[in-house]
Each structure stands twice: as C-alpha cells, then as structure tokens.
Amino acid sequence: METTTEIKPKKTVKNRSLTNDRLQPKxxxxxxxxxxxxxxxxxxxxxxxxxxxxxxxxxxxxxxxxxxxxxxxxxxxxxxxxxxxxxxxxxxxxxxxxxxxxxxxxxxxxxxxxxxxxxxxxxxxxxxxxxxxxxxxxxxxxxxxxxxxxxxxxxxxxxxxxxxxxxxxxxxxxxxxxxxxxxxxxxxxxxxxxLKKHNINDVRKICALYNITDEDFINQCDQYNYLSKIFDEVWKYLKINN
CATH class of the missing domain: 3.40.50.300 (P-loop containing nucleotide triphosphate hydrolases)
Incomplete structure (x- = not known):
C-alpha cells in the first residue's frame, strides 16, 4: 500500500529584511x-x-x-x-x-x-x-x-x-x-x-542598499558617530515607512 506524506507549506516571514538584514555583515x-x-x-x-x-x-x-x-x-x-x-x-x-x-x-x-x-x-x-x-x-x-x-x-x-x-x-x-x-x-x-569618521557619501551608500533617497534622513544619519547607529536608524526608517 502506498503511503503519502503530507507536505506542509513553508512558513513565511513578513518583512524579513526589516527584522534581520540590518544585522547582516554582508x-x-x-x-x-x-x-x-x-x-x-x-x-x-x-x-x-x-x-x-x-x-x-x-x-x-x-x-x-x-x-x-x-x-x-x-x-x-x-x-x-x-x-x-x-x-x-x-x-x-x-x-x-x-x-x-x-x-x-x-x-x-x-x-x-x-x-x-x-x-x-x-x-x-x-x-x-x-x-x-x-x-x-x-x-x-x-x-x-x-x-x-x-x-x-x-x-x-x-x-x-x-x-x-x-x-x-x-x-x-x-x-x-x-x-x-x-x-x-x-x-x-x-x-x-x-581612520577618519565616516562621511556623508558612506551614509548615502548605506541608504542606497535600502533604496532610501530621503536627503533629510541621510543628513540626520550623517550626524551619528557610529555606523551601527546608522544601520539601526535605517531599520527604524524602513519599519515606519513600509
């Protein structure tokens, strides 16, 4: 007798990029x-x-x-x-x-x-x-x-x-x-x-990864001393605007 195995649908994670992409070194x-x-x-x-x-x-x-x-x-x-x-x-x-x-x-x-x-x-x-x-x-x-x-x-x-x-x-x-x-x-x-502090071009490159072109937001991020803080703010921005 043939047996069948139930294939369960894979779980999907909504907004995956908003939950863990900011933590990815890549x-x-x-x-x-x-x-x-x-x-x-x-x-x-x-x-x-x-x-x-x-x-x-x-x-x-x-x-x-x-x-x-x-x-x-x-x-x-x-x-x-x-x-x-x-x-x-x-x-x-x-x-x-x-x-x-x-x-x-x-x-x-x-x-x-x-x-x-x-x-x-x-x-x-x-x-x-x-x-x-x-x-x-x-x-x-x-x-x-x-x-x-x-x-x-x-x-x-x-x-x-x-x-x-x-x-x-x-x-x-x-x-x-x-x-x-x-x-x-x-x-x-x-x-x-x-090493010098990151510059606004670095901030633009980071924002470009997420298709962010908001100049006010980019200038705001340029004021932060830490790259980790910029990635955190980008994540918050995406969460609010998506």
Whole structure:
C-alpha cells in the first residue's frame, strides 16, 4: 500500500529584511564604505611588505569588520582580539589556536609559545599577517611580548595593532615615562594610521542598499558617530515607512 506524506507549506516571514538584514555583515560589505576599503588596503600593505602598523579607530567605524573580511578572503591572516582579562600567555595560546598548532604544549612557558608561533609563521613560506585587535585592552607592560614576536618574524610577517584613541595616548604616555618595553615597541612601529569618521557619501551608500533617497534622513544619519547607529536608524526608517 502506498503511503503519502503530507507536505506542509513553508512558513513565511513578513518583512524579513526589516527584522534581520540590518544585522547582516554582508550589507556593510555591499556598502563599501571608505573605512572598509581603507582597512583592507592597510592590511594588504602590512602583509605584503611585512610592516608593523598601529591603526587608530574609534568604536563602530568599520575597523573590525574590515579585519574580519580581510582574514576571511586572504590566506595566512590571523586575527586575535585582546580582551580586558587576557594575559600575554592567553594571547599566544589564541594565536596558536588560529595557527592550528594543536601539538604545542599549552603548559609550556611563554617563551616556548612565542617561539613556536614564530616558527609556524616562518614555516608558511609565504607572507603572513597577525592582527591584534582591541589593543586598547593591553595592560601596561604587555606590549613587550608583541615586540618579541615582531623581532622573531620581521621580514616575513606583518603585524597590525589596533585600538581607539586612548590606545595611542597610553602608549605615548608610557613611552614618556620610559616604562620598560614600551620605547622598544614604539621604535619598531613603521606607521601610525588614524581612520577618519565616516562621511556623508558612506551614509548615502548605506541608504542606497535600502533604496532610501530621503536627503533629510541621510543628513540626520550623517550626524551619528557610529555606523551601527546608522544601520539601526535605517531599520527604524524602513519599519515606519513600509
């Protein structure tokens, strides 16, 4: 006897774009904001020329999204985000995880971990890039361990340290104090680069993704400091006007 299976109609989600599109990173990528392009170019430069770059960018200017996109779309790129509770050893353990070094003894000394990470980067036989994001969370004195990685990988691996304005202020103040390790790190940084706030053309590109041409609304969004705030306001605008 033949059996039949009831096929239930698929559930539809009304206004799907109004509920979760604003959360989709692909929309930031589609917008191709000036900072996204700038971050991607800085990453390319650091990787190809094995440079040590300090990138200053305030919150929600597209920096981390640019890093993530570059890491996904390029080989031998390893991004580690510094958290407030992270120790130097935990940083190198996370870099070890990104490099897929499961065989490395996690109970080894910090020197051992730095040595193994540097060796693995060298064994790639290709230009690589280590991105240290949220470097403003570095505790005083942690920077010298980045210097150690730089010294062991100079010539075949670029490094980007990135954080907000107070990251540079902290580094500058500690250098003036002569805090051990900081002047040595500062002397190794090839370039300090500061990302500018998004401009009205960036806002127009974001609004264009949703076919918004309301100039009053665009000018209003241009006053906001954060890209995330602009995406939120676009979502609200669509919800009200659709």
């Amino acid at each position: 929309n930031q990528l589609k917008a191709q904001t000036s900072n996204l392009k700038r971050v991607m170019e800085i990453c390319r430069l650091a990787q190809e020329d094995s440079l040590f770059i300090a990138l200053i960018a305030e919150t929600s200017q597209g920096k981390t999204f640019g890093f993530n996109e570059y890491e996904i779309t390029n080989e031998n790129v390893y991004k580690v985000e510094i958290t407030p509770s992270m120790t130097p050893k935990q940083f190198y353990l996370e870099l070890q995880r990104k490099l897929h070094l499961e065989s490395v003894n996690s109970k080894g000394s910090l020197w051992y971990l730095i040595e193994k990470n540097a060796q693995s980067l060298w064994e790639l036989k290709k230009k690589s890039l280590v991105i240290v994001d949220e470097a403003g969370n570095f505790k005083k004195g942690m920077h010298k361990y980045i210097r150690e990685l730089r010294d062991k990988t100079k010539g075949f691996c670029g490094i980007i340290m990135s954080g907000p304005g107070y990251f540079k202020k902290n580094m500058t103040d500690w250098e003036k104090e002569g805090y051990p390790g900081v002047p040595e790190v500062m002397s190794r940084i090839n370039h300090w680069i500061t």
